[in-house]
Amino acid sequence: MNVLFINSIGKNKFGGGEKxxxxxxxxxxxxxxxxxxxxRKNSRILKYAAQKNxxxxxxxxxxxxxxxxxLQVSTYLRQQKIDILICNLNKDVRVAGLAAxxxxxxxxxxxxxxxxxxxxxxxxxxxxxxxxxxxxxxxxIQDAYADYGWFGRDFVKVIHNGLxxxxxxxxxxxxxxxxxxxxxxxxxRLAEQKGFNYLIExxxxxxxxRDDLVFVVSGEGKLETVLKDQVRAAGLERSFVFxxxxxxxxxxxxxxxxxxxxxxxxxxxxxxxxxxxMAKPVIATDVNGARELVEDGKTGCIIPPxxxxxxxxxxxxxxxxxxxxxxxxxxxxxxxxDLFTIKKMVDNLEQHLEHMLREKKTR
Numbered sequence: 222m223n224v225l226f227i228n229s230i231g232k233n234k235f236g237g238g239e240k241x242x243x244x245x246x247x248x249x250x251x252x253x254x255x256x257x258x259x260x261r262k263n264s265r266i267l268k269y270a271a272q273k274n275x276x277x278x279x280x281x282x283x284x285x286x287x288x289x290x291x292l293q294v295s296t297y298l299r300q301q302k303i304d305i306l307i308c309n310l311n312k313d314v315r316v317a318g319l320a321a322x323x324x325x326x327x328x329x330x331x332x333x334x335x336x337x338x339x340x341x342x343x344x345x346x347x348x349x350x351x352x353x354x355x356x357x358x359x360x361x362i363q364d365a366y367a368d369y370g371w372f373g374r375d376f377v378k379v380i381h382n383g384l385x386x387x388x389x390x391x392x393x394x395x396x397x398x399x400x401x402x403x404x405x406x407x408x409x410r411l412a413e414q415k416g417f418n419y420l421i422e423x424x425x426x427x428x429x430x431r432d433d434l435v436f437v438v439s440g441e442g443k444l445e446t447v448l449k450d451q452v453r454a455a456g457l458e459r460s461f462v463f464x465x466x467x468x469x470x471x472x473x474x475x476x477x478x479x480x481x482x483x484x485x486x487x488x489x490x491x492x493x494x495x496x497x498x499m500a501k502p503v504i505a506t507d508v509n510g511a512r513e514l515v516e517d518g519k520t521g522c523i524i525p526p527x528x529x530x531x532x533x534x535x536x537x538x539x540x541x542x543x544x545x546x547x548x549x550x551x552x553x554x555x556x557x558x559d560l561f562t563i564k565k566m567v568d569n570l571e572q573h574l575e576h577m578l579r580e581k582k583t584r
Contacts, residue, residue, distance in 0.1 A: 222574060223302055227317050228309035229282040232264035236332040237491035238309060239266040241358070241382055245307075246275045250573075257301070273279030280317045285356030285499060294320035305574055306514040307332055307356070311347065318351030327581040332356045334488035335509070336365060345371050345411070353577060356570075358382050358489035378573055381513070382489045383566025384557060386498045395437075402435040403540055406477035406501075408470050408492050409484070411463070412441030416483035416506065418451060423483075424528035427453040428539060434540065435460050437477070439467035474499040481542055484508050485526050494561050497521070497553030502546040503572035504535050514561070522552035 228239060242258065243266065258270045259280035267277045280297070282290060294317050298306065305328040306321045308314045314331050320327045327354045331337075333336040338344035347572040348355065348371070355377045357363055363377045395404045405424075409415040417438060424436045438461075445463065449512050452461045467473065470492070474480065480496035489510035496503050497514070503521035505511045515521035522539070524531040541545055 222249070222304050222578060224249060224257075224305045224574065225298070225301070226256070226258045226307045226309075227280055227282070227313045228258070228260045228266055229280075229313050230264070230266065230310065232261040234410075235265040235269065237382070237488070238332070239269070240280075240491055241334060242266070242309065242332070243270045243273055243275060244306075244383065244385055245567065245570055246489065247273045248563055249571060250275055252571065254571075260529075263488070266367065281318075281484045282310075282312055285312045285315045287316050291316050291320045291323070295323040298324040298326050303399055304328065304578055305330065308352070311337055311344070314347050314351055318347070322351060328577045330354050330356055330577070333362060334358055335486065336362055338366075340369060345369070348372075353581065354378060356380055356573070359513055361509045361513075362488060363502070370568065380566060380569045381561060382491055382494065383561055383563040384491070384494050384498055386557070387471055390471045390475045390499065393472040395435075395476045399435045401433070403433055403479075404477040405434055405436045405479050405481055405536060405540070406438075406473055406496075407481050407483065408434070408439040408467070408473075409482075411438075411444045412449055413444065414485055414487075415435050415440075416526065417444070417448055417484050417527045419527060420481060420483040420532060421448065421451050421455060421457065421461060422573065423532035423536065424457055424461050426529060426533040428455075428457060428460060428573070431537075432460070434536075435462065437462045437464060437469050437473070439473060441466045443455055470495065471499060474501055477501060479504065479536065479546065481532065481536065482506060482511070483526075483532060488511050489513065493521075497550075498552055498557045500550035502539055502549035502553040503553060504532065504539070514556075515571045516556070519549070520556050521549055 246256050246258045257276050259278045260266045260280050262279045270277050306331045318329050331352045363379050364376045474496050480501050480503050487508045505515050506526040507523050517523040522535050
């Protein structure tokens with residue numbers, strides 16, 4: 222197969238969707254398929270893809286409608302004889318998906334790691350006319366799209382994320398940084414979606430009765446100043462630390478005591494899988510794919526979103542029970558190894574793409 226992935230996310234942004242795309246592209250490339258991943262010039266995703274030996278190209282899509290860019294991409298698709306186009310954002314579908322229809326590219330797919338379309342007519346028109354299907358990573362998203370009534374039964378395909386788990390990880394030395402403290406770790410973009418304001422409030426609640434906890438967050442984003450102001454206002458400067466963008470969070474996951482996801486919505490949160498792979502107990506808000514990852518009470522704990530009291534209560538319950546944390550971490554690591562590996566993800570993706578291509582060519 223000759224597959225082109227297009228992801229026009231901002232050049233300084235990089236999250237779970239971008240990691241999925243690189244892992245998928247690399248997995249297919251290593252199996253002998255002709256693969257290209259395209260994005261903005263000097264973008265983080267292209268740099269990351271190059272590090273993983275994924276062939277890359279520069280295709281910049283900046284708006285929903287661009288006749289010139291559509292014609293440019295259409296020419297590229299024809300010249301490269303692309304069999305399958307996989308688009309990330311809605312604007313990628315509208316510009317490159319239309320280009321694929323003009324070029325006669327057999328299969329066009331949208332990849333939605335989160336709910337990227339509402340019931341608006343423009344989403345219905347785009348997805349039903351310019352794509353042949355949607356790949357998502359959680360059944361909750363599949364069910365939500367089924368309720369729209371736009372698509373056939375097999376239009377939305379669930380392919381769970383997979384992890385490329387490193388064999389050897391040296392734990393970050395948190396005891397050196399914070400002697401005598403227990404480390405609550407989280408990671409993600411500093412955006413409203415990630416719910417870090419609720420995590421800060423949970424830290425404030427816990428700080429009233431104890432001073433043995435330090436919260437460490439890896440990530441950057443537009444809310445950095447707002448969140449740091451909230452930390453200062455709560456008097457948490459010494460116990461709530463924003464450390465900025467961290468390219469490899471595995472050492473921190475392995476070195477921390479407990480991982481917390483406070484998100485308001487997600488698709489299939491990669492960072493939760495990564496924490497489980499490092500045998501860390503996980504507290505996650507009940508958002509989209511979280512329950513497909515975390516078995517409440519067995520591999521981690523599920524709590525309601527937007528509820529700092531619930532976060533604080535569950536942290537306190539777990540952090541003072543090392544035996545429970547060890548058991549949850551052990552079970553979580555096994556669950557990831559059984560169900561959420563890169564190999565399993567690429568197996569499922571490869572089978573789906575080959576099936577789609579056979580169907581289209583038969584027609």
